[in-house]
Amino acid sequence: MFVLGIDPGLSRCGYGCVHKTAGRSCAVSAGVLATPPADPLPVRLAALARDLTDLFDELAPQVVVVERVLFQVNARTAMATGQASGLALATAAQHGCEVVQYSPNEVKLAVAGHGGAGKAQVQRMVQVLLDLAVVPSPPDVADALALALCHIAMAPLTAAAARAGRVGTDPTPGWAR
16 A cells, blocks of 8 residues: 655645555655745645645555644634645545545544644654654654554555445444444
8 A cells, every 4th residue: 555645734735655565564755845935825825736746746646645624723724724735635636546534633543542642742653653763853744644654554444344334434333423
């Protein structure tokens, strides 16, 4: 499985590509796509769209995982994050990738074992799970890698639920909802 995680943001859009073979996950590529805050919004969005297209062309992921935008205190930040998320989702669809979204809490639970884990905990667990020499930094990179790892952990459960005839792909047991 070849999974690209995207932590959407307009100033800093984190990405992390993870390949899983023979039960082992390995980081293939990770980084941040940045746009200058001084540039006008349409110019920044166009630059991010180009960068995402180039990234997808280069990596050719099977699955793209984008963090689900749930809530932000700052409305301006929420709008920018939502716009970046939309670009990532559209670019993935244009490239024919399977697209999945997980909430921050789902990612933290899958990677750190606790839905309320802090940034440092997530960074450290990503380092351990991918056997990286250093903690992935900045946090946008760790979050993107964590998104990919979350999907790698959840995909077998989601597939099993689909085979069992469960409606949708929500792997949560009925009694736990």
